Amino acid sequence: MVQQDVIKELKEKLGKKILKWEEKPPQRYYLTIPREDILEAANFIFKKQGARFIIESGVDTPRAMEILYHFSFDELNKIVTLKVLLSKDECEVESIAPV
Template sequence: MFDKPIIDVLKEKLGDRIKDISQPRERRIYLFVDGKDIQDAARIIFFDMKSRLCTATAIDTRLGVEIIYHFFIDEDGMMINLKTVAPRPDLIIKSVAAVFVAAEWIEREMAELFGVTFEGHPDPRRLLLADDFPKCIYPYRNDYPQSKIEGFEAFPIDSPDKDNTNDL
């Protein structure tokens, strides 16, 4: 579809909004943008470059919650991974779901599992967790208390001295 390598197209379209870009494998591009540019970058990659949103990944790191939007251009077979960070302690970032509807559910999921607030999300309700799951406890964060939540007991493993971890 493009008459030059996609990495050059990206550099040309996004300009100095790109903080870091690399192509470690033939069909994978990783690029990093600031949180304030995420909507623009997503719009350009999704609409102008005619890609498809595969999904988005959130990872709890030291800097904050790292969010990766995975786009795939079907005609060229190229995956573009758009990275950004929602910084601590607020974990607030602009919503991509406000730009295109495909990101709506995945942002709802990230919001409830990681506690990221997506500004401008059209439908910020819970998606997956139970209605009585405690608020302000986010199971995918690294500091999630695996066993002790007030009034919410995890399923007890039968005997503590017999560890069944590896008998899968």
């Protein structure tokens, strides 16, 4: 799969679920999505697009908790990160372990 196809598929499949799309260095993409869509998005990237799950990380910001799910498209040298923002009062999100 070529880079343009991966990006096009992501935008088509997740579409309106993407709250924010960022391209930081050319090889990294950050997609902010609602917490309730994390399983669907992770499943699509991992199973349908064939990305490798790297790691999940968290950032405690002044306004919210950010949970970041990092996936690698090794053959393209690209990393896609799904970002979920959680209020500090409700810091729970469904696990992507079933994916």
